[in-house]
Ligand SMILES: NC(=O)C1=CN([C@@H]2O[C@H](COP(=O)(O)OP(=O)(O)OC[C@H]3O[C@@H](n4cnc5c(N)ncnc54)[C@H](O)[C@@H]3O)[C@@H](O)[C@H]2O)C=CC1
């Protein structure tokens with residue numbers, strides 16, 4: 001049995017001045033129609049008390065969440081402060097977001113929560129309070145004993161899964177970080193994660209080239225031939241179903257997407273542009289290779305619309321649902 005698999009999910013509140021509280025409250029309101037597993041929020045109860053149509057109730061321990069979930073949004077109150085003002089991020093709010101992330105991860109690690117779903121944080125706000133990680137992906141990974149270099153981000157929607165092999169780094173650093181070792185590690189993580197979280201055996205993996213037209217036989221850049229192809233040949237020799245580097249501009253249309261289960265992309269925007277174009281409102285960010293399940297909506301804090309009641313909760317709902325799918329598959333696969 002996977003530790004904590006039947007426990008309520010922990011949702012970290014994210015930046016309380018963003019849309020996090022609103023999309024969590026809206027998800028809770030749709031708990032029955034969307035068949036959501038019981039969850040609780042780690043955060044400041046003051047940020048959840050005035051949500052439209054949501055009754056928030058403090059819990060003392062996560063185990064209380066399941067019993068009250070049908071009538072109230074359970075809040076594991078971990079941060080005393082006044083309610084955040086929507087759209088006006090503060091360092092106090094960033095502290096709350098970080099504290100909630102730490103607590104939610106800890107509860108999943110200890111088995112008191114079945115999974116962690118993280119609401120959006122503002123990276124620039126977190127950096128101001130000393131957060132030394134590129135994002136939540138690396139934070140959660142290190143708190144699970146996995147080095148940040150081995151943290152793997154995947155974005156997934158109904159018709160596309162993508163893994164940016166490099167993530168939150170400047171574009172000019174990408175070619176230097178795209179090593180043989182990185183490609184092999186990301187491809188192996190992808191292959192294992194497809195089976196473990198989604199029940200896909202022998203997944204088909206596509207690889208996007210770095211350069212236009214995948215280098216045009218070395219005429220528009222040679223990383224495909226010198227770095228990527230040898231790594232792919234090694235993986236294929238080990239039995240992986242993986243493509244040669246593909247021209248990125250023609251691998252995301254509908255017929256092309258039907259040929260693979262997950263795409264590896266050399267850099268962040270190459271993966272996230274098609275993902276957010278197709279699935280901005282139902283895409284999910286999942287961290288792979290962890291002993292716990294961690295998902296997140298694929299959008300950010302949306303400070304510009306926070307507090308207006310217009311935030312779309314579908315990506316948060318999809319993140320909760322995908323966490324449940326991963327937990328269920330891991331029960332089968334890890335036993
Ligand atoms: N999972 C996470 O924690 C993520 C955090 N971020 C952070 O969020 C902050 C803001 O990033 P942006 O690039 O502005 O992206 P964003 O996703 O916050 O906003 C982009 C646009 O989409 C809209 N939008 C976002 N979520 C929406 C929703 N649920 N319903 C309706 N409209 C929505 C916003 O109003 C805005 O116009 C940054 O600090 C970034 O680091 C960004 C992506 C993911």
Ligand SMILES: NCC(=O)COP(=O)(O)O
Nearest residue numbers: 134135136137138285296
């Ligand atoms: N672009 C994805 C993103 O910003 C989410 O990153 P993380 O905070 O989940 O690592």
